Amino acid sequence: MTERFDQLVTEAVRPELKEIDRAPTADLVRLMNDEDARVPAAVAAAASSIAAAVDAVAERLARGGRLVYVGAGTAGRLGILDAAECGPTFDTDRVVAVMAGGTQAFADAQEGAEDDADAGAHDLERLGVGPDDAVVAISASGRTPYVLGAAAHARARGAVVVGLACNEEAPLSSAVDIPIEVVVGPEFIAGSTRLKAATAQKLVLNMLSTIAMVKVGKTFGNLMVDVRATNEKLRARAVRIVAQAADAAPADAEAALAAADGDAKTAIVMLLSGLDARDARERLEACGRDLRRALT
Secondary structure, three states, X not given: OOHHHHOOHHHOOOHHHOOHHHOOHHHHHHHHHHHHXXXXXXXXXXXXXXXXXXHHHHHHHHXXXXXXXXXXXXXXHHHHHHHHHHHHHHOOOOEEEEEOOOHHHHOOOOHHHHHOHHHHHHHHHHHOOOOOOEEEEEOOOOOOHHHHXXXXXXXXXXXXXXXXXXXXXXXXXXXXXXXXXXOOOOOXXXXXXXXXXXXXXXXXXXXXXXXXXXXXXXXXXXXXXXXXOOOHHHHHHHHHHHHHHHOOOHHHHHHHHHHOOOOHHHHHHHHHHOOOHHHHHHHHHHOOOOHHHHHO
C-alpha cells in the first residue's frame, strides 16, 4: 500500500522543515504564510480547465440541473461549506454536496469512510444524479476510492463530471470529463492536505459556483440581486443593492422592496421601469428571472 502514496506530491516530506518544532513562533508564522502565498499561482496555472468547468456547470444550471459536490474528509467539508453558502447568496437549492460518512462526518471525522467506493456510487444514486447535473469530484490525492466511485457512477448516468485534485496525472483526472489539477506542492506538515491543498480547493470551488451563478443571471454586475434577506444585515444589504442597481435613494429602494415582498430583482425592475410590483414580477418571470433581459 505504501508505494501507492510515496510518489504523491501531497504526501511528500520537505527536509528543510524537519526541525520546525524547534523554531520560534514568529518564524513558523512567516513560513506558513510563505507556503500559503504559493497557492494562487497554482490555481492560476489551472485557469483554462477551471473556465471549462464553469461553462459546463453553468450550462447544466441553466437547464434546471444541479451542481453536486462530492468528497471525503476535508475535501468533502469544503463542498458542503460552498453548497451551504450558495443558498442564501444566490437564492438557490440547486447546489448540493455529499461527503464520505454522511453529514455527521462534517464535525466528527470518519476517515475510514473514504475507502468505500461503493458508498460514493450509492450516495450519488440516492441523489438521482443524471444528465442535467454537473458533479465536481474533489480529492487532494486524486485517488480517494469514495470519490472515484462517485465519479464513475455520475458519468455512467450521463452527468458531466469535473475532477479537482492536487497531484499531477491523478487517477481522478482520467476518470472525469474535465480534470482540474492544482499542484501546490508538499504541505507544511507532511501529508496534511487541510492546508495548502484545501486552500486551493476552496479557491476553485469559489470560482466554480460564483462564476456559474453570474453566468446564469444570479447577479446584476457584481451585485447580489438574488440574496435571501433573512436577517437585519441582509435586509440592509438588499436595500443597498436595490439602491445601487436602480440609482435610487435608500428610502425609495426600501419602499420598492416592501412592495416586492423583499425580492430585490422585482424591486429593481419596478424602480427602473415604473411598473408596479405585480407587473414587474410578471416581466421577470417571463424572462426567466434574468434581470438584464427584463430591463431590455
